[in-house]
Amino acid sequence: MKTYPVTETADVVIIGSGAGGAPLAARLAQAGKRVIILEAGPHFKAADYTPDEIEARELYWLNERLSGGVNPQAFGGNNSGTGVGGSLLHYGAFMPRPDPRDMMLHTETGMSVDWPFQYDELLPYIEKVEAFIGVSGPKHYPWDPTRHYHYAPPPANSAALKMREGCDALGIRHADGPTALITNTIDQPHFGTREACVNCGACHQGCRNGAKSTPDNTWLPLAIAHGAEIRADCVVHTLETDQRGHITGVVYRHKGRDIRQNCDQLVLSAGAVETARLLLHNGLANRSGQVGENYMTHISTQAWGVFDEDLRPNRGYPSLTITEDMMRPKDADFAGGYLIQSLGMMPVTWGSLVARGTTRRGPELARTLAQYNRSAGLGIHGDCMPNPNNRVVLSDEKDALGIPKPLITHSYGPNELAMHAHASKLLTSLWQAAGAKDIRILDRAAHMIGTARMGTNADQAVVSPYGQSFDIPNLWISDHSTFPSATAANPALAIMALSLRTADAMLRQ
């Protein structure tokens, strides 16, 4: 890896090496830019990952957050990672495409907001991402016959088969979902061998054989091959500006020392909480007053049931079966829609849901835990609307670096509650049809979205439709902070597609 002296001004500094920062880093480096990526977390070795769920928390962002509101969100797993590769080191790799209608929900329903451009604009970038990182999927995708996946899906595990049964009984279409993993061994350019998925089930604890498509086995080796430098264990706390208010560089803490790195352009790819926190802490790019506002999640209601067979929910790719039939349900009393996926799960993660999602105790709790091997789940990802009550602000408490800890407020609005109720009923019916007993509904939210929305009006948005700050022309944001609404799809694919699009915009200037 090429390294640059800290005294040299970089063309571009990128804060964060995950889905938002890595694709852009590769593109800019390929175009000859001198790129430095600052990653707060360490450089993990994939071979050292452990399926032990407690120790695997090393992949989570562990700098404490305060979670409030009526629906306080659990952070860490399923939303906030650390390390070279970011949250994609621990993501579940479920990679549906956004539904074009979700980007125009205001036009469709009068609720939520429209994105400042339509799906057609994003599609070429989505296809580039899928082709480059490796995404598996079915030959025929029922909800979009035009698309093509480059790898065959992994085998359906117990939960995936049970969901198929439930869907067939209720007349709901289903398919193998798009998953960002490879099912045959390849030589990834600039990285080396990525082995085929072996159905180990520990995607969320880090993929040990390179089958899961992550920045550290795709975009980042490409970036390094073109001269980008990744600096791990570097926590940026200060963004510096000149008299015009333009960014001149950043100061980061590395091994107890503060180091200044100057740059011509700065890209924030730190995620919906940390990107907003950095801007708020430094008092920058917030003429719109929108930094930290409109924090969103995905409605991620789950249903779990107990079956007669020995299902072993830890085995196989956890969430293979998908249906998009509920993207606009006929009987909906809400705007937008949701995806449903099958759910296997590792035991401690599953136990945590039993703990937080039920009030079972005593012998009844013991009986519930004893049924782990007979359990299977269904989960949704539902669209979530911007809501002025949901936001990230700086709390009164400071972290070890003296930066205020973020306080995140999250409450469902009427649309989210209606979608949760609809899904609870349907998931219960699906599991009843599949023969499940002891069906439990878990009310939960996943992912994090919003806080620096893009738009065309500088009074109402933080960045332009390309991610450029309205206030500071050499500051860009490339992560899910910029999403105007959540859409129902897991965010990683759209983040990476937008990242490539922002890179193109930066190169045009």
Added chain:
Amino acid sequence: MTTHAAPPEILQSDRLSSRTRSILQARSTAPRTPTARTLSPTAYDTLTALVPALLPQDELLSPAEVIDLPHAIDRALTGPRDGWRFAELPSDAYAWEAALLTIAEHTQNQFGASPHALSPDQLGLLLDHIAAGQIGSETPDRLTAFQMQRWSSDFRADVIEAFLAHPNAQQALGISAYLNGGDDTLTGFHNVTPDTAETFEPSPTTPLTATQPEEHSS
């Protein structure tokens, strides 16, 4: 907990990586000292009364296999946490201390006794009332009823997670989750469909796994 069971068989599996094996071994041989490291003696004593009311391990494990969950929870309170906490609660270690002392005072006021003097049914109802936001204190260094309700979720999660993370529990419940590959090869699972357990996967030893709970929801 003076007896010691033989180490669970899964620890010998060649499907465990050496790192995972040492993690599980360390967890299973954690020194069993009666003293708490994080919590005060009164708070720790309260914790040891509450944990069996939430999760009666004797339903799932033999007496020799019962895990010292209060010990594990107390130790974990001073280590790295999970990266977030409820906004309404103070930092984790402080919140646990305050919550447990709130409970100790409550049982003293209500029953004139420490939590250990309460029957399992009384302790169970106590947990229900905490979860329902009905028990709390307005005095300094204690938690309000609303805070206690939030803490109740953390309490449940930490107990259940510490249980399922322990090799004794995984062995008894027949869980193969961490047996996904040794150091040289990530073997994963060839069989992933119902009723196809492979020979290297443990079978449950607790009779509860064979029975179905009554149909209901909560």
